[in-house]
Amino acid sequence: MIELDGIYKSFYRKEALRDVSFSVKEGEIFGLLGPNGAGKSTLIRIINKIVEQDKGYVSFRGKNLTQESLKDIGYLPEERGLYKTMTVEEHGIFLARLRGLTRSDAKMNLQKWLEKFQIEDWSKKRIEELSKGMAQKVQFICTVLHEPSFMVLDEPFSGFDPINVALIRAELSEMKREGKTVILSTHDMKSVEEICDSAVMLNKGEKVLEGKISEIREQSKEGKFAIQFQGNMIAFANALWTGYEILDKEVLTDDRFLVTLKMRGENTFNDLLQTLLPHIRIESAWEVLPSMQDVFIKEVTKEKEN
Amino acid sequence: MNKSVLIAVRECKERIKARSFLLMAILGPLLVLGLVFILFAVGGSQKKHISVLVMDPYEILEGKIMPKEDPSVSYDIINDYVDFEPFANQNEYQKYDLGIEINEQVVKNKTVKVLYREKPNSKTEIKLRLHIERRLEEIMVKEFTTLSVQKFRAVKQPINFKFFDTYDPKEEEDNLAGWAGFFFGAIIILFIFLFGMTILRGVSQEKSNRIIEVLLASASPKQLLIGKVFGIGITALFQFLIWIVVIGVGLFFLRETLFPDVFDPSNISFQQMSKEVARLTQSRLELNARDYNDFVELVYSSIRFENMLPFFLLFFVGGYVFYGSFFSAIGSSIGSESDGQQFIIPILFLLVLSLFSGYYAIYFPSNGLTTVFSYLPFTSPVVMLVKLGQGFSANQSWHIYLSLLTLLLAALFMFWIAGKIYSNGILQFGHRLRVKHLFKWLKKP
Numbered sequence: 139m140i141e142l143d144g145i146y147k148s149f150y151r152k153e154a155l156r157d158v159s160f161s162v163k164e165g166e167i168f169g170l171l172g173p174n175g176a177g178k179s180t181l182i183r184i185i186n187k188i189v190e191q192d193k194g195y196v197s198f199r200g201k202n203l204t205q206e207s208l209k210d211i212g213y214l215p216e217e218r219g220l221y222k223t224m225t226v227e228e229h230g231i232f233l234a235r236l237r238g239l240t241r242s243d244a245k246m247n248l249q250k251w252l253e254k255f256q257i258e259d260w261s262k263k264r265i266e267e268l269s270k271g272m273a274q275k276v277q278f279i280c281t282v283l284h285e286p287s288f289m290v291l292d293e294p295f296s297g298f299d300p301i302n303v304a305l306i307r308a309e310l311s312e313m314k315r316e317g318k319t320v321i322l323s324t325h326d327m328k329s330v331e332e333i334c335d336s337a338v339m340l341n342k343g344e345k346v347l348e349g350k351i352s353e354i355r356e357q358s359k360e361g362k363f364a365i366q367f368q369g370n371m372i373a374f375a376n377a378l379w380t381g382y383e384i385l386d387k388e389v390l391t392d393d394r395f396l397v398t399l400k401m402r403g404e405n406t407f408n409d410l411l412q413t414l415l416p417h418i419r420i421e422s423a424w425e426v427l428p429s430m431q432d433v434f435i436k437e438v439t440k441e442k443e444n
Numbered sequence: 445m446n447k448s449v450l451i452a453v454r455e456c457k458e459r460i461k462a463r464s465f466l467l468m469a470i471l472g473p474l475l476v477l478g479l480v481f482i483l484f485a486v487g488g489s490q491k492k493h494i495s496v497l498v499m500d501p502y503e504i505l506e507g508k509i510m511p512k513e514d515p516s517v518s519y520d521i522i523n524d525y526v527d528f529e530p531f532a533n534q535n536e537y538q539k540y541d542l543g544i545e546i547n548e549q550v551v552k553n554k555t556v557k558v559l560y561r562e563k564p565n566s567k568t569e570i571k572l573r574l575h576i577e578r579r580l581e582e583i584m585v586k587e588f589t590t591l592s593v594q595k596f597r598a599v600k601q602p603i604n605f606k607f608f609d610t611y612d613p614k615e616e617e618d619n620l621a622g623w624a625g626f627f628f629g630a631i632i633i634l635f636i637f638l639f640g641m642t643i644l645r646g647v648s649q650e651k652s653n654r655i656i657e658v659l660l661a662s663a664s665p666k667q668l669l670i671g672k673v674f675g676i677g678i679t680a681l682f683q684f685l686i687w688i689v690v691i692g693v694g695l696f697f698l699r700e701t702l703f704p705d706v707f708d709p710s711n712i713s714f715q716q717m718s719k720e721v722a723r724l725t726q727s728r729l730e731l732n733a734r735d736y737n738d739f740v741e742l743v744y745s746s747i748r749f750e751n752m753l754p755f756f757l758l759f760f761v762g763g764y765v766f767y768g769s770f771f772s773a774i775g776s777s778i779g780s781e782s783d784g785q786q787f788i789i790p791i792l793f794l795l796v797l798s799l800f801s802g803y804y805a806i807y808f809p810s811n812g813l814t815t816v817f818s819y820l821p822f823t824s825p826v827v828m829l830v831k832l833g834q835g836f837s838a839n840q841s842w843h844i845y846l847s848l849l850t851l852l853l854a855a856l857f858m859f860w861i862a863g864k865i866y867s868n869g870i871l872q873f874g875h876r877l878r879v880k881h882l883f884k885w886l887k888k889p
Contacts, residue, residue, distance in 0.1 A: 150884070183657075183871070186660075186661040187661070188657065188660040188661055188871065189871065205664065208661060208662060211661075213657075213658065213661040215654065215657040215658060215661075217654035217657065218654065219650075219653040219654035219655030219656070219657065219658060220653070220655055221454075221458070221653075221655060222653070223458060223461075223462075224454075224458070232450065232454055233658065233662065235450055236447055236450055236451075236659070236662035236663055237662050280658070
């Protein structure tokens with residue numbers, strides 16, 4: 139759908155992006171991750187042709203990204219902004235027409251979205267009359283009003299209450315079902331795990347991770363395992379002896395425990411199970427994959443330590 | 445539809461719907477009318493009755509002046525010439541407030557000399573102009589043309605009245621026409637300031653509420669800037685149109701209340717006119733008494749409005765784009781809405797300078813500095829309108845075209861500069877604007 143190849147961007151002496159390349163496949167929700175100041179906003183602005191890259195190439199549907207491509211792109215910026223004195227209807231129609239829709243199509247689509255979000259009675263309200271959350275909803279509608287097949291959403295959940303977060307998430311899932319492509323820039327790693335198919339992570343203007351979410355978590359695993367068992371905790375610890383390191387212990391009932399541990403040396407998961415089976419009754423055991431939150435923190439702190 | 449047009453239409457709608465637009469459309473013309481009222485009703489001699497000695501050694505006026513029955517002016521006509529000193533000092537002339545000299549050249553040079561003891565107020569001045577000019581028109585029609593008075597008035601050149609203080613007889617320029625031009629120039633500057641500030645506020649608000657990011661993802665900075673400047677410019681012209689209508693209607697009522705005697709047909713003595721002229725004049729008065737001699741046309745009789753208005757529009761557009769570019773460049777560069785106040789001061793200074801230059805041009809129309817001002821894009825919108833008011837001779841008309849061309853080219857150049865600063869500065873937030881930023885953004889491709 140969209141491919142970025144060797145993107146460089148500097149603002150005077152400060153390098154904002156250095157040799158960033160990745161591609162987003164059609165129909166996937168793609169996470170754009172990174173700490174503040176990593177270069178995400180600059181990258182998003184390049185994708186939306188708000189700023190031009192110094193070097194590199196952006197292709198959209200196999201062709202060079204042009205102003206014309208923007209008709210098929212929806213953009214929800216992190217810093218929301220609407221004209222306060224315009225009504226919801228005027229605003230929606232104005233932005234949709236800027237994206238190439240006719241007035242009647244814009245009006246029809248707006249009506250459809252207002253009905254979908256059950257806010258038809260807002261259409262004649264001025265933006266300044268809306269609460270922050272309401273204005274966020276309007277901004278989201280304005281982003282998708284021209285029915286783009288590709289969307290760039292920068293922190294789409296911020297400012298929403300949990301009900302509206304669920305609403306937007308459901309919308310994203312539906313878009314995915316419809317085969318639309320979304321770049322999602324967010325710090326909400328739980329959402330990334332739940333909705334994104336793939337992600338790229340930037341830090342200090344450089345790409346540090348890329349791939350499918352499951353692959354990224356797999357790549358970052360540290361040999362941690364969790365065992366839930368019934369039996370004696372001392373017997374458990376004695377059985378493991380020096381081959382394993384207990385990281386965490388949770389007492390579930392008097393004789394039931396959940397322990398997280400890490401292998402030492404060449405031990406495998408099977409070795410662990412064989413060692414424990416004579417001493418305790420294993421209820422469940424699994425390899426602990428790092429959450430995206432862990433991956434994020436690890437990558438960012440790793441960079442800092444270096 | 446073109447994106448710039450969409451943006452311009454939005455700008456227009458937003459500005460016109462704003463309460464301040466309506467307020468300005470009402471208060472602005474009222475203020476102007478108030479000033480006109482003050483200008484004509486107050487100032488100068490407040491004498492209720494004026495005695496005028498008309499010196500007509502060549503008997504051009506044939507011993508007659510139309511409105512004998514005007515209770516506020518009485519004329520005595522002598523077939524002799526009285527110089528400044530005797531008029532000032534000799535007892536026999538002390539009863540006259542004014543002396544009007546009609547010399548043999550009047551038909552050729554269209555100039556009438558007026559001696560005064562105390563400067564007459566504008567209302568009296570207008571009356572004198574009307575009375576003398578009308579009588580001279582009749583003479584000229586009778587002597588030199590086969591035209592009707594009505595037709596002659598449409599094609600004639602206005603008569604210049606040169607005023608002299610009889611106690612200190614330095615020549616005073618007939619500045620009325622220049623002031624009329626200045627009035628138009630001042631309107632341009634006022635509108636440039638008001639709507640320039642609108643551009644600045646509009647751009648900086650879009651920047652601070654971050655909608656600019658959504659807009660830039662739909663349209664290029666150039667399209668945005670063109671749309672904004674064009675849209676606000678149309679709003680300004682619309683506002684001006686309202687002013688013209690309100691001022692026009694206001695002047696009509698002002699004429700009715702402030703100068704009823706001048707326009708009252710009963711004040712014109714038809715017995716004193718030649719039969720032909722009397723018939724024509726009477727029939728015209730009867731046909732359309734109200735339309736007869738529009739007040740504005742009378743006051744600014746030497747201005748050709750059919751020339752003034754198109755040039756007003758062109759200089760307005762040029763000046764607005766030129767100065768508007770400064771305002772938009774600053775609006776797009778500032779880090780926050782409160783930032784950038786110090787950058788408005790130099791623009792204000794330039795606008796005040798342009799007003800001063802217009803004032804200067806009224807009193808020193810041929811001065812070298814006036815020539816410089818008339819080609820400087822900062823000052824030409826006012827100076828050239830003053831000069832237009834004063835009148836150009838046929839072989840000098842290239843001055844105005846050259847000045848206009850210079851202004852329009854400078855406006856385009858400034859707009860290009862503003863476009864560069866706008867493109868590079870509009871997405872910079874949170875900084876404190878310095879001059880070096882402007883240069884930095886200007887250098888960027």
